[in-house]
Amino acid sequence: MRDVWEISEVSHGKVADMVHRVTALLKTALAPEGVNVKHNTGEAAGQDVFHIHVHVVPLLPGHAIRAVLETA
Template sequence: MSTAVPRVRESDCVFCEIVGGRAPSYRVLEDVHAVAFLNIRPAAPGHTLVVPRVHARDMWEISEVSHGHVAAMAHRVAALLNATLAPDGVNVKHNTGEAAGQDVFHFHAHVVPRWHGDNLRLAWNSPLAQPAELEEVLERVSAGR
């Protein structure tokens, strides 16, 4: 049984609608390659989404060049949020696939301002891996290069 998420047509993509100006948004920054707008379900004040203007479903579909444009815009957004909101830190996060928490299937990066004591939990507390586990994973990954 397949658990694959159906492909989203660009005409059905809310982020394509925002990029095209057909859906409302609170734009923070934009250029010819990417658009940054406030998340309507913010994890923190200033939580901004950065999307490429060209539709790409996720990290596995976006081109390296387009991903670079999104990364550059995320960098600019983080600097702007730092200058205007003065957070204590920032998280830049992306989810690919439903299993990772992706719920809009147009590549996007979250830029989330952070303040001491905000109680937002985006990190995990994993046990230290054993060297044998790391070697086994490295061996598998290296075989695919």
């Protein structure tokens, strides 16, 4: 499966279930202030690895993304 356009609804549901499990584990292990969940489909969207995958990024206190959001 190359991207979200090619994944079946059933497989996408399994990916979503895994994302949910991973975020719960991160919450327990790291106690982040938040989490970003991201997927890019297509080169125009920034996809450069052409298989289905999801980025799960815990946002810890003082995280650079948080600092950017607060100044925007």
